[in-house]
Amino acid sequence: MIIDHPLLGPRDAAEFTYMGDAKLIDRPDPDADTAAQDFHDYAYLRDNPAGWHQELWFHEAGDRSWLVVTRNTLTHEISKVELARDVARSRGRNK
Amino acid sequence: MRYSGLRVIKEALTGHKGWTPAWRDPAPKPQYDIVIIGGGGHGLATAYYLAKQFSQKSVAVLEKGWIGGGNVGRNTTIIRSNYLLDGNEPFYEFSLKLWEGLEQDFNYNAMVSQRGILNLIHSDGQRDAFIRRGNAMILNGADAELLSTAQIKARYPFLNTHDARFPIKGGLAQHRGGTVRHDAVAWGYARGADSRGVDIIQNCEVTDFRIENGTCLGVETTKGFIGAGKVGCAVAGSSSRLMAKADMRLPMESHVLQAFVSEGLKPVLPGVVTFGAGHFYVSQSDKGGLVFGGDIDGYNSYAQRGNLPVVEDVCEGGMAIFPMLGRARLLRMWGGIMDMSMDGSPIIDKTHIDGLYFNGGWCYGGFKATPASGYCFAHLLATDTPHQTATAYRFDRFEKGLMIDEKGVGNQPNLH
Numbered sequence: 001m002i003i004d005h006p007l008l009g010p011r012d013a014a015e016f017t018y019m020g021d022a023k024l025i026d027r028p029d030p031d032a033d034t035a036a037q038d039f040h041d042y043a044y045l046r047d048n049p050a051g052w053h054q055e056l057w058f059h060e061a062g063d064r065s066w067l068v069v070t071r072n073t074l075t076h077e078i079s080k081v082e083l084a085r086d087v088a089r090s091r092g093r094n095k
Numbered sequence: 096m097r098y099s100g101l102r103v104i105k106e107a108l109t110g111h112k113g114w115t116p117a118w119r120d121p122a123p124k125p126q127y128d129i130v131i132i133g134g135g136g137h138g139l140a141t142a143y144y145l146a147k148q149f150s151q152k153s154v155a156v157l158e159k160g161w162i163g164g165g166n167v168g169r170n171t172t173i174i175r176s177n178y179l180l181d182g183n184e185p186f187y188e189f190s191l192k193l194w195e196g197l198e199q200d201f202n203y204n205a206m207v208s209q210r211g212i213l214n215l216i217h218s219d220g221q222r223d224a225f226i227r228r229g230n231a232m233i234l235n236g237a238d239a240e241l242l243s244t245a246q247i248k249a250r251y252p253f254l255n256t257h258d259a260r261f262p263i264k265g266g267l268a269q270h271r272g273g274t275v276r277h278d279a280v281a282w283g284y285a286r287g288a289d290s291r292g293v294d295i296i297q298n299c300e301v302t303d304f305r306i307e308n309g310t311c312l313g314v315e316t317t318k319g320f321i322g323a324g325k326v327g328c329a330v331a332g333s334s335s336r337l338m339a340k341a342d343m344r345l346p347m348e349s350h351v352l353q354a355f356v357s358e359g360l361k362p363v364l365p366g367v368v369t370f371g372a373g374h375f376y377v378s379q380s381d382k383g384g385l386v387f388g389g390d391i392d393g394y395n396s397y398a399q400r401g402n403l404p405v406v407e408d409v410c411e412g413g414m415a416i417f418p419m420l421g422r423a424r425l426l427r428m429w430g431g432i433m434d435m436s437m438d439g440s441p442i443i444d445k446t447h448i449d450g451l452y453f454n455g456g457w458c459y460g461g462f463k464a465t466p467a468s469g470y471c472f473a474h475l476l477a478t479d480t481p482h483q484t485a486t487a488y489r490f491d492r493f494e495k496g497l498m499i500d501e502k503g504v505g506n507q508p509n510l511h
Contacts, residue, residue: 001402012404013394013402013404014404017393018393018394018395018509020348020507020508020509021348021395040493040494041344043437043493043506044346044437044493044506045344045345045346046335046344046345046346046347046348046508047335047339047344048335048336048345048347048348048349048395049335049336049339050333050336050349050397053395055394055395071394073349073395073396073397073398074397074398075398076396076398076402
């Protein structure tokens with residue numbers, strides 16, 4: 001697979017480490033009443049869809065940026081690559 | 096029809112006209128006591144033990160394709176019980192004991208070959224860990240033997256013990272481990288279950304569950320609604336996809352694991368050898384091909400095919416330890432979809448929905464577990480209590496901090 005890095009251009013997926021579902025960006029509120037259950041769900045449960053999946057790839061053998069890659073788990077086709085930083089900020093995170 | 100040597104001779108003399116199909120092809124009935132979803136090794140074994148050990152008369156197995164077309168036909172055929180943790184080792188030892196009597200039990204030649212498995216040691220830390228694991232195995236009634244480099248050299252003279260990147264410093268052997276003809280496992284269980292009245296319904300995909308007031312009443316399929324007192328799911332890599340129809344999210348990701356076979360060679364490899372420092376495992380099939388594998392590709396996939404970087408990595412691992420492997424040509428490679436759980440261990444448990452039971456999360460070690468997985472799932476379905484060797488395989492172990500994490504790497508499914 002080739003991942004089209006937003007800053008570096010097309011890179012071999014072997015340079016990256018897969019870090020799981022991009023929903024892991026949205027960490028639960030530790031002060032919520034349901035925090036224990038929320039963190040269990042966050043840490044252990046996954047949607048694991050067959051089809052389009054947004055996921056985190058860490059450019060470990062490159063510029064060490066984190067990417068959000070939209071990829072089809074049935075075909076391995078990649079439709080969109082964003083910096084995880086931009087995705088997190090667009091969801092209201094400050095970093 | 097009972098298979099035997101005499102039968103083979105009789106059929107040979109009469110033109111092989113007496114053989115009958117090994118299982119029927121029935122139409123689904125409107126209602127069963129127990130419906131198993133998934134006609135792979137685990138589902139068929141479950142149906143077999145339900146009929147044989149637990150005297151269930153009304154059981155069906157639903158398979159969306161043909162039986163044995165998934166992971167039971169795609170693995171590297173290794174059986175062993177060399178686990179460390181209390182939640183695992185008694186279960187896998189139970190499984191190995193079932194393998195040892197399997198062919199007589201279901202009257203089918205599954206080519207169970209206890210040729211032994213050897214885990215290579217490359218460092219002092221690894222030796223300590225393997226000694227500990229060997230002792231845990233012995234405590235649970237399994238066999239384990241620590242071998243010196245000289246003992247390994249005598250049995251496997253072609254291993255690179257002198258100038259390898261990871262020199263071989265010994266090994267942990269389980270002599271009762273070995274290989275099994277994987278397809279025959281599915282066929283043997285299917286035949287055994289069918290002859291005891293189980294309906295095996297192929298080309299019948301489950302499209303939804305019918306759940307009312309928290310109780311599962313049956314399944315919607317491509318062949319219509321099939322009612323069931325209890326529904327058991329054993330669909331390996333498709334677990335998340337199936338259970339999502341019951342609004343469940345599972346503690347697992349689906350990953351692709353590739354396996355490889357070389358062209359047929361004369362006998363060169365007497366047992367199963369695993370190389371943990373590079374992650375490579377190999378055995379030789381009775382047909383002569385070297386059957387080997389390595390890591391999962393490492394990203395979520397339902398594609399049943401992998402990518403080239405892992406092919407290269409696996410072959411490098413093989414060349415590092417078996418330089419002679421470079422002379423063999425790769426004949427075929429294939430991929431299967433693994434239900435990688437968050438702690439690397441399986442789940443055999445009831446769900447929160449009455450009448451709906453789940454068996455999955457086998458990661459890439461499900462083949463060796465097939466007999467015990469079927470037996471324990473049948474026990475749970477028939478008696479509503481877990482088998483004594485499978486009490487730890489619960490859904491709620493993550494909530495309670497009771498993970499069965501053999502490698503101690505935490506909740507990162509692609510590291511197990």
